[in-house]
Structures are given as structure tokens and as C-alpha cells.
Amino acid sequence: MTTAHPRPTTRTGAGAVPAPVDAGRWPDVAAVPKASRPVRTVAAAVVRHALGGLPLWVRFPDGTVLGQGGPLIEVRDPDAFHARIGTTGLIGFGESYMAGEWDAPDLVGALTVLASHAADLVPAPLQRLRRLWALRQPAAQRNTATGARDNISRHYDLSNDLFALFLDDTLTYSSAVFRGFPAEHALLPAAQHRKIDRLLDLAEVGEGTRLLEIGTGWGELALRAAARGTHVTSLTLSREQRDLARQRVREAGLADRVAIELCDYREAEGTYDAIVSVEMIEAVGAEFWPVYFRTLDERLAPGGRVALQAITMPHDRMLASRDTHTWIQKYIFPGGLLPSVEAVDQTVREHTGLAVTRRDAFGAHYAETLRLWRERFTERAEEVDDLGFDHVFRRLWTFYLAYSEAGFRSGYLDVQQYLLTKEPTR
Template identity: 45%
Template sequence: MNPTDVTIDAATRQDWRTRLLLRRLERLQSGTLELLLPDGGRACFRGAVDGPSARVKLHSSRLVSRLVTGGALGLAEGYMAGEWDSPELAVALELLHRNEASLRPAVPALAWTGKMLGRLRHRLRANSRRGARRNIAYHYDLGNSFYARWLDETWTYSAALFAYPEQPLAEAQRAKYQRLLDRLAPRPGEHILEIGCGWGGFACYAAAHADVRVTGLTLSEEQLAFARKQAEAAGLSDRIAFVLRDYRDVTQRFDHIVSIEMYEAVGEAYWPDYFAAIRAALKPGGRAALQAITIDEAGFELYRRRADFIQRYIFPGGMLASPSVFGACAARAGLDERERAFFGGDYARTLARWDHRVTAEREAIVAERGETFYRMWRYYLAYCTAGFSSGHIDLMQIVFEQPGAGE
């Protein structure tokens, strides 16, 4: 491979941390990075392979110390602390992700210690029944007023499916709901269980458009109260029941099951329980339609050995499976797979819409929660966008069937 094309202002080599960073970036293999330095200097790195082009403004060389001790997590924490910026944050993160293998240093003792502490912290946030309620509250009970600032009118906090790029977000969310319903093909009056009902968007859509009954499970007090009010306002309370209940505590059987981006919060140790609960709750011949974020097969083993930014700051106790691991877990539980399809590009587009709304609400969010929280949330959205754009993560809709129809 050809060496990286590097242009560096001479004055930028004076600070040892800056020199360390520049030497590492000289290993960039894909795309182009323009780095604006705290002293006013500029460095440009162009890899031999085409890729994203990004500009990063380094406000403080303290970021380098974070990178040495924390790696990718240090990069996130440096952004939260205001030590660097980029006019197109998601593009910058995609560029860095595509070059992760070449830029990653040999793990020094301090970084190894940090990774071990991160793994330990992640394990202490395991999703036992008590832990699951705590972890869900950490994320979803931030307050409905916060989510109202950037979710669309359907109050849907999962990927939409777009028929065309400019399609209104609410319309694309309803298209996602309809596709899941189409996979189930429920008959009027049948009973659907939704594991992880959020603010009630799918349940209300299904009850209104498919003439079915829906029981929605949540562990969030904030979501529960809102979902019940939404169903009542839509005149659907007679067909929808929202309950505060763990999926492991379901004893009733249902005609079909839907679970939209919920398994991600379950945790790897509890995946067998999750799929066993789905099988136990499905009537013979019933179908389960799941929408799930997956991680690429090649990166799964490395990912599962270290706690990342999402697990540390956004979804404590969470974990992604690769498509093959996801399917194998379901098969071991006795579920028959019927189909799967992937929509990673739609998630990247959904995240871009959310980020646009969050950015527009910056002043209000900072006033309520502070600058660090605002930067953390923007990093979260950009981090996910970069993952979908690079193919590191993907969005899967997958359908399972309970064996034994007619028994």
C-alpha cells in the first residue's frame, strides 16, 4: 500500500503530545483528515485508499492523554469535554473508525487497565430483574420533555424505513410499523405482545390499522404513563394494555410478538432468556417480528471484550449480537427463522434527522442539562451514524415462527 500523503506546518511539532498524535495519524490509510491544531497550525493526512473526508479542530492537546489511556472511549470523553470538534461529527467518526486498525496503538499498561475497569463496570450493570429496571431508567427516564424536543409526532425511538430520502420522518416510522405488521399478517382480533413498547407508537398504530389487541411491556415509568395517555387520547384503551413488566415475567400466550430494538438492552448473558421468553409466549404457529441492531461478524469478538462509549454512557448493560449469533440464539430457543432483511442506511438517515432536531434545540437542552450532556448526546447520535455508514453495525428485521401450528 502506498504511504499516507502528509502535509504538516513546521510549528506544530513543538508540543510533545501534538507530535505523538501527528505520528500516529501518519498511519492513516483511508480517506482524508484535516487537523487544525491549538497553536493555529494545520496538518493534513491523505490515505492511499479513497474514503471519507473530515476536518477536526483540536482545542486541547489533553485529548492525546485521553487517547493513550482510553483509546476510543477517550476520544468520546475528549469530545464531551470540549477538547475537539468537527463540523461534520459523524463523518469524522466514520473516517476514524475506518482507520481504527491502522491507528490503534499497541495497548500500554494504562490503557489495558482502563479497558479492564470498563469491562468490570459493564458487568456490574448486568440486566438482572433489578438491574434491568435501573438501566432502563438511566436512559428512558431522562424525562419525556427531553425526548419531545427531537422525536417525531409518533414518539418513535427506533429506525424508520424510508421510501425516498425526503420522506417525512413520522411517515417513514409508520412505514416501519406497517412492514412489521405485514410480516405477522395478523387477523382482526388477534392479540400481539410488544416487548419494549416505548411510548406506545407501534401499539397504537397496530390497534388502529390492523384491528388487533396489543399488550405492551416497558420498565420505564415515564414511558408507561405517556403510552397510556396516548392510547386513551386515540380512543384505543379498550384494545391496548400497557404494563410495567419484565419480559421474563410474562405468563400469558399471544398470537404474535413484536420487539423493536429492545434486545440491545438485554445483555449477552440474558439473550437465552430473551429468546426463551419469546418462544414461551408465542402460541403454536405464531410469529415474532423483531427489529434489531447487529454488529458485523468480523468485529463481534473484539467488541464483546471491551465496553464501548454506548455501554459506558448511553445504554448501561447493553450489548449487540452479530447476525449469526442472533440467529443461533433464537434457534437454540426453538424458534424457526422465516426471513431477514437489512436496513442500515435507513438508520443512518433516521439518526441524521434526530441530530438535526437536537442541534436545533441546543440552547434549550444546554439550559436544562448542561453542555456536557448536549455534547454527549450529539456524540451518541454521530457515533451510531458512523457505525451504520461504515457497515460496522446494521439494522435487521427478522421473523421467527413458533413450531407446532395446528397442534
């Protein structure tokens, strides 16, 4: 039995006037790109083709409604909406949301529909010409040793206080592992500890283990490992993270067991019994995946174990988008790229002596984690303002968190815990 979705009739929000955008902070949001009439016409046709057959509603100010029923997208400024999409594609789609030119009462629901049909949104002829119309990744965002520091700083050095507003008390910025859904925010710290413990158990971290952590975050994994009697060397490129992580280590009385260093993974020295790296490979860039995995191999002692947590995307979509510039790269993670499971397996096989021994996927848990972060970020909007971030930033981060949650809810994105092993010396 199917359920009919009535066409939307109410006009809530249709006449809302977006707040002015600070052109100094947000030049590409404040200025609608100049687009010729043919460009806007083609963009409108692509939008009709992409959205008209989907299980959602798209409503325009003149009363036109596209779609087959479901979550509502309210387009407030069609000219600007089509001009942005026609000139910068999905970057323009995100910037149009930041500018307030479209909205959605259920943003995650609408984006989940789009993520579920990501491979089909652009017509096949345009897909084949992707290299001609898609924006290329800026050379300045390559993850060289210098570029990686700049890229990481742009996200993780925004403000420790900002992250503390929506993360839980563990300050863990990666997928948790829950016992069941839906979860309350009060359960998030335990779910983050469950995730960390699984990784430490995979790497067989215990009393006396020499552990290298690549990607410190704000120090929770290092603290939990040290409590097991481990000696931890943790590397980060974020000064804000390093400073707070060191403070937390001192306050926990574990400074004799944990060293937090401002250091690129390529500069790491020594050998370790175990290595843990949580959602750091996403910031490495495809060009440097072989270097990253060779570093794991070189730093790991014979018989050692690597526990790796990684967000993954479908292999065909990774290949299609790996050289193009995306909204998430422009505004959230410059230089970042999600690998596919196939890419991880191939890189490990061709560039290291490591073996992928185990892989566990738990994407639904990331969707739940993101829901809790997003709800808390929304609830604490005034505190975000008090930190000096404006309404465009709030829309940017609301879109980022909803966009990410939708990726996991649709199955377009997944998250994996890997165990990589190294043969002992004979």
C-alpha cells in the same frame, strides 16, 4: 481520476476556550486523567499511526497536520486529548469531545471515516493485548432483572420532553423506512408508520390477534396495532414511557385493547399469536440473549410469528468488544450490546424451537433517520437548555447521534427486520 484534498490552512476555532464543566454532573469530563509522560507519548504515537493514513485531516495548535485529506478534526488541547486516549481509549476520545478539547466542522463525516476503519485503528499488537488494556464492563451494569430496570431508567427516563424535542410526532425512537433519500423531517412520521406496518404485516397482526410487544417505546406501535383490531399487551421498564404511552392510549380511545405494563420481559405470562420487539435486544446483553429468545419461544403460541427489529454489528467486532466497557455504555446505554447476525442466528438455533424465516437489512434508512434527529436536536438547543440540560449534555448527545449515524453510513452498523416462526402443533 482522483481529487486532491488541500491541507487545511485556516485557523477557525483553534483558539476557542471550552466552557467550564460541572464537576458534580460530569466528574470524568471535568478532570483530565493523570497520565505519565510515557503514556501520553505512546498515545500520541498511536494517534499518529491510527489517523495519519486516513482520508481526513487532524490539525493541532502547533500547526501539525495528520492525514491524507478529507473531513477536519481540530484538536484544541493535545495534552488532554492524548492523556484521555492513553488512559481510557475510546471512552477518553468521547469524553475529550464532551470537554471541548477537540471538534470537527463535519462531525458525522469525520466519525464516518473512523468507523470505516474501526478494525484497524488500534495496532495489531495492542489488539492482541486488548484484555490487558481495555476497561471491563462494570458488574453493576449487568442486565439482571434489577440491573435492567436501572439501565433502562438512565436513558429512557431522562425526560419525555427531551425526546419530544427531536423525535417526530409519533415519538418513535427506532429506524424509519423511507421511500427515498434525502428525506425531510415532515416525512418522518409516514416513514415511521411504514416501518411499523411492515413489522405488523410480518407478524400477520390483524383483527383479534393477541399481540405481545416487548419494549413499548411511547406507544405508537401498540396504537397502530390496536387500530387493526388487535389486543395488545406491551411491556416496558421505563416509568416515563409507560405513563405517557398509557395517556396516549386513553386519548385514542383504545384502552379496552391495549395494556401497557411496567414489566421485565422475563416476567411476561400467557401465550400470544404474535410478538413484536423493536430494537430492544440491544439492551438485553449477551449474557441474557438465550433467556430473551427462550422467552419469545415460550410466550409464542404454536403457529405464531415474531417480528423483531435489531441493530447489528460485525461478528468479529462484537466478539472483540463484548466484554469491554465502551463510551456508549458509559453515557448512553448502560449494559447494552449490539448483536451480530451470526449471534442472533446461533442463539435462536441453539436455545429455541423458533426458525429464522426472513431477514431484511436497511441500514441506510437508519443513517437518514439519525440525520433528521440530529439536525432537529441541534436546531432546538435552546429548548434543551430550558429543560435543565447543560452544554456538556448537548455535546454528549450530539456526539451520540453523530457517532451512530456514522456507524450506519460507513456500513459498520446495520439494522435488520427478522421474522421468526414457530411450527404449529400437529
